Amino acid sequence: VKVYLNGDMAAADGALVRADDRGLTLGDGLFETLRVRGGDVLRRDAHLARLRAGMGVLSLDGAPGDADLARALDETAAANEIQDGVLRLTLTRGPGRRGVLPPDDPRPTVLITAAALPGADPAPQRAVIARVTRRNEHSPLSQCKCLNYLDNILARQEAETGGADEALLLNTAGRLAEASAANLFLVLDGALVTPPLADGALPGVMRADVIAQAGGRERSLAPDDLGRASEAFLTNSLGIRPLVSVDGAPIGAGEPGPVWERLKKIP
Amino acid sequence: VKVYLNGDMAAADGALVRADDRGLTLGDGLFETLRVRGGDVLRRDAHLARLRAGMGVLSLDGAPGDADLARALDETAAANEIQDGVLRLTLTRGPGRRGVLPPDDPRPTVLITAAALPGADPAPQRAVIARVTRRNEHSPLSQCKCLNYLDNILARQEAETGGADEALLLNTAGRLAEASAANLFLVLDGALVTPPLADGALPGVMRADVIAQAGGRERSLAPDDLGRASEAFLTNSLGIRPLVSVDGAPIGAGEPGPVWERLKKIP
Numbered sequence: 001v002k003v004y005l006n007g008d009m010a011a012a013d014g015a016l017v018r019a020d021d022r023g024l025t026l027g028d029g030l031f032e033t034l035r036v037r038g039g040d041v042l043r044r045d046a047h048l049a050r051l052r053a054g055m056g057v058l059s060l061d062g063a064p065g066d067a068d069l070a071r072a073l074d075e076t077a078a079a080n081e082i083q084d085g086v087l088r089l090t091l092t093r094g095p096g097r098r099g100v101l102p103p104d105d106p107r108p109t110v111l112i113t114a115a116a117l118p119g120a121d122p123a124p125q126r127a128v129i130a131r132v133t134r135r136n137e138h139s140p141l142s143q144c145k146c147l148n149y150l151d152n153i154l155a156r157q158e159a160e161t162g163g164a165d166e167a168l169l170l171n172t173a174g175r176l177a178e179a180s181a182a183n184l185f186l187v188l189d190g191a192l193v194t195p196p197l198a199d200g201a202l203p204g205v206m207r208a209d210v211i212a213q214a215g216g217r218e219r220s221l222a223p224d225d226l227g228r229a230s231e232a233f234l235t236n237s238l239g240i241r242p243l244v245s246v247d248g249a250p251i252g253a254g255e256p257g258p259v260w261e262r263l264k265k266i267p
Numbered sequence: 268v269k270v271y272l273n274g275d276m277a278a279a280d281g282a283l284v285r286a287d288d289r290g291l292t293l294g295d296g297l298f299e300t301l302r303v304r305g306g307d308v309l310r311r312d313a314h315l316a317r318l319r320a321g322m323g324v325l326s327l328d329g330a331p332g333d334a335d336l337a338r339a340l341d342e343t344a345a346a347n348e349i350q351d352g353v354l355r356l357t358l359t360r361g362p363g364r365r366g367v368l369p370p371d372d373p374r375p376t377v378l379i380t381a382a383a384l385p386g387a388d389p390a391p392q393r394a395v396i397a398r399v400t401r402r403n404e405h406s407p408l409s410q411c412k413c414l415n416y417l418d419n420i421l422a423r424q425e426a427e428t429g430g431a432d433e434a435l436l437l438n439t440a441g442r443l444a445e446a447s448a449a450n451l452f453l454v455l456d457g458a459l460v461t462p463p464l465a466d467g468a469l470p471g472v473m474r475a476d477v478i479a480q481a482g483g484r485e486r487s488l489a490p491d492d493l494g495r496a497s498e499a500f501l502t503n504s505l506g507i508r509p510l511v512s513v514d515g516a517p518i519g520a521g522e523p524g525p526v527w528e529r530l531k532k533i534p
Binding site: 003013018026057059101102115133149160 | 416
């Protein structure tokens with residue numbers, strides 16, 4: 001396994017980052033998870049556009065340009081001979097001295113890792129609604145895929161403790177925002193709907209594709225809407241998964257339905 | 268400069284962390300900042316108790332015990348010959364594979380860095396109220412000193428852009444919670460008051476000392492209370508600083524006052 005780190009390709013166990021990297025000390029950075037299929041990096045430009053938007057929110061300057069990042073992604077997939085798999089690009093603000101403020105002359109860290117993935121159909125998912133925490137729709141970080149992932153980790157741990165696969169996060173107003181590592185879609189009254197970004201949903205790259213290709217619409221959703229849904233889905237860059245139960249109650253018939261048969265054709 | 272890393276003392280530029288450390292990839296960890304004075308680590312046990320509480324919230328298992336961590340702190344201060352300065356202890360969940368869930372057999376990373384600090388009286392501080400983001404009092408992370416520091420970074424960047432020293436963070440209900448790297452105290456109607464933990468204030472170690480030694484009391488505070496305060500303070504492990512203006516408006520007489528003369532004697 002080879003890892004891309006600041007322009008070099010290293011063996012995975014030789015990929016080391018400075019202990020004063022602000023990604024490590026303060027979670028000061030962003031990441032993207034990208035699907036590779038048939039050796040191609042899917043939706044690469046959309047991922048890089050979201051990463052660039054996150055750099056704007058964080059005022060994270062000094063990172064390589066999109067063309068360099070795209071080349072690094074391709075090289076990492078090729079070096080690992082990944083046909084079907086996943087890349088993760090991590091961008092941090094790089095080393096910094098003590099304190100909250102970034103250095104005047106930041107030298108961001110770029111790290112890309114690769115892993116193979118099975119290409120099989122995803123298993124139907126069971127979720128809980130996380131009680132341990134809420135997603136903060138008042139923070140612009142809800143719109144960035146940033147390295148501050150602890151709320152998501154806490155929610156997923158709660159799901160695991162409850163024997164579930166995923167956790168749905170409510171925002172501070174009690175609306176459905178997303179899952180710990182995926183966006184949420186429901187089929188309500190025959191319409192495919194998903195929480196709006198203003199409710200704290202991450203602007204998922206696959207979410208945007210589902211909206212564009214399957215006619216999804218943004219709509220604020222309450223937990224009660226889960227009981228009225230005929231189907232539900234979890235979407236992220238790795239794929240679209242049917243969500244068949246929440247807190248033990250089935251969604252619709254409790255099994256993948258007709259809209260799923262349509263959505264699963266989205267690459 | 269020497270750095271403690273997982274039991275070894277290394278030169279600072281040789282302190283390297285694995286690129287798959289969850290502290291780096293997901294902000295999955297905690298930290299403590301400790302004041303050293305006269306070679307002694309101040310409030311060491313209180314810091315370790317808060318760290319231990321944070322491990323409970325994160326279900327972060329496998330870390331060294333308090334006695335080992337205390338010894339490592341003392342050794343790092345001694346190795347750097349720090350008389351007056353600061354230590355930072357970072358504890359991450361250690362290396363992990365792809366994905367949100369922690370590994371079954373976590374091997375946490377312990378990192379301790381040291382720096383000298385000037386012992387002079389702190390300069391009076393000017394703050395802004397952050398508009399860019401809000402503190403999430405609905406998350407248990409508001410009670411942990413965790414590696415997810417991006418909201419605080421955004422707030423502090425806003426302060427710097429506005430020519431201020433610090434940023435006060437409102438919680439999602441619009442109440443004052445704390446500053447980007449300090450707790451907030453006001454003198455209101457002659458009483459020393461500070462936002463309650465339930466409003467999203469971090470349980471600061473110095474905050475607890477000010478409450479115990481100077482008779483501070485918890486009280487929910489609104490931005491309007493700043494205009495009624497006769498004095499204000501920012502407290503953290505490095506000390507207590509007078510806060511003399513917010514958004515350009517003076518607090519009280521706009522200079523350190525009589526309560527400050529009393530508080531500054533707290534070590």
